[in-house]
Amino acid sequence: MATFWDHVEIGVQAGDGGSGLISFRREWGEAKGGPDGGDGGSGGSVVLVADSGVNTLAEFGRKKRHAAKNGTAGGKGKRHGKSADDLLLHVPVGTVAREGREGKGGESGRILADLTEPGEQAVIARGGRGGFGNAHFTSSRRQAPRQAEKGEPGEERELELELKLVADVGLIGIPSVGKSTFLRSVSAARPKVADYPFTTTVPQLGIAQSGGDRLTVADIPGLIEGAHQGKGLGDAFLRHVERTKVLIHLLDATREDPAADYRAIRHELASYAATSAKSLPRKPELIALNKSDTLPEAEAKRLAEDLSKRIKRPVHPVSAAAGKGISGLLNEAAKVAKRQRNAGTKTKAVPRLTLSELAPGAIAVQPGPKGTFEVRGSRLERLAKQTDFENPEAAERFWWTARRHGLDDRLEKLGAEADAPLRIAGVELTWPGPTGPA
Template sequence: MKFLDQAKVYIRSGNGGNGAVSFRREKFVEHGGPDGGDGGRGGDVWVQAVEGLNTLIDFRYQQHFRAGAGEGGSGRNRTGANGQDAVLRVPVGTVVLSEDKETILADLTEADQRVCLLRGGNGGFGNQRFKSSINQAPRRANPGLQGEELAIWLRLKLIADAGLVGLPNAGKSTFLSAVSAAKPKVADYPFTTLHPHLGIATVDSRRLVVADIPGLIEGASEGIGIGDRFLGHIERCAVLLHLVDGTSDDIASDYLTVERELELYGAGLADKPRVVVVSKADAVADPDQTVAELAAASDRPVLLISAASGQGMTEVLRALVRIVADERAEDEPEDTTWRP
């Protein structure tokens, strides 16, 4: 299945049904009076997050969604049926934006979360609504109100605990395939990862959802390479794992290049907690010197890992789990319920 993380969609709510003009006509019943029913309400447009989806590919083949119109009223005070709602089913983590791509209309972060985007038009009143002591045979009814129309953007931001960042060929995909059952493409040339991947790692009976995104290069914020369009998928992460290729000639420059692109992107990525690691330890000539050099450039503790041999992998996962647990605990609202 092709990965698609944004789509433009056109939605319209249903029109309300017209009210009816009708008079009661029955044998042996004099002056039956007006009995025109109201029109039904037009259908609403909803967006709902569902489990089992991880792409917006369905919206490439259908961009227009329209709710059903309400039926008109009829005699004997019968109200028309309401129009059928239109429901856009999207993956968990989808953000609904207005046409300007800036105003957030809905942010769906939990399964089965629903948000109404457009309300259907009200049904018109039938003539029985207008009868009075001085107008006992009204011959008018209201038309139903028109529905609303809107163009929206759907943008998917994957839900993950930890995000992998680094230059192309820093070992991100290899790390993900080593700690989870995910099978991202791994090769010895740049940009083998063309779209994000999710994997679930387990350490000390704790589960950790890890997101791998395409590598960043200098100028990614200006669209060079694949650009920074996939950075939105790590905005929700509690921690970033920055992998630096230990076989690089200038390991400090590699680290600073990625950090600079994260800062230029914004969205709080530069302020997220970090775990910095030197990858490909099995191919590093002088591991201690490499770690010391990166620690001086990053001003952070640096770990040494090798996805091929398994060196340091458990320690890195434990460090990620500790930070995720701390960050998620801070995000949970404090329970102020009074108890005896």
């Protein structure tokens, strides 16, 4: 029996920023030139990347500590120190990162990232920004500043990574409808089957073969009306089918009103969606009338047709116990799953950056349409809204702050050049370039 999730604890360390330099120009004929100490480069951040080529977290069971490199110090002649590359940790799609129990000052258990799409990224430890060199501290009153900043330390975190296994098919339905019997008939999994409700209390997983396709199938505990209010075993298990590609909704031919059962479960899905997974009610669903072996074949067929008219969806008569109609249903599920999977890989070309809820100062930058860069980050968004960009001093303060938040660095890594258009909190700006305004 496959385990439902993988779980590892790791430590991550982002790189420290390089120090700014104190230095003065020395030129022939000049006793003491102006300050020319450059800024330090920023340290690399640690970034999780959801990679559809990675299937388990096993790699992180072997290597527990992951550190990005430090930025180098600033040089003479206002030379900018080298910024370190981000350390990309490739994790399976479906990985959830939480603040670890030993988190340094963090809230243990808090979700930092939830990567559900291939290519999706999340910064889990931010690299320290480089310190300003003394060239940055000149003002009309201070012509020869003997002041430079140290680099900021990179963030350090203990993390728990959990893989919520992404099953292809989710089996749903009221208790005793035959979900576990179905799983037994299509896979080697051996969940308990019994004629009383709530036999299954934790999700079960099996691997089915359909043609040449391998499908993971998740059998979850039965749902009843009011599950979203905690009735029965509640609806918490629905999160395990959130990420499936297709649902098989089982109905029971021996029940008095299978259409009413169908609607009750759909209602629970919608109620669950109101608070959590918005996509669940829109997920492709195949409907099967199970236990059709209890009726003469013609009658089972008629009942399925009648149900189909009432709920306005196709209904397949099947028998999980007798294995009838199951392979056809599974075949169709495999087709839908494949279609969904192909649709999923299309999104891979456009990795979506999620802003992990780190320090309030964390930012995310993402290329948008027509060469624009979308910038997100609560502090910077607030400041952008408050800044009067017509006022040069105010604008300078904004860019200064943005740089301290690592904006320049991220833009440079994304290949942005000076004058690149940015959008932040609906404000459209022109990036002055990596060294900020003159």
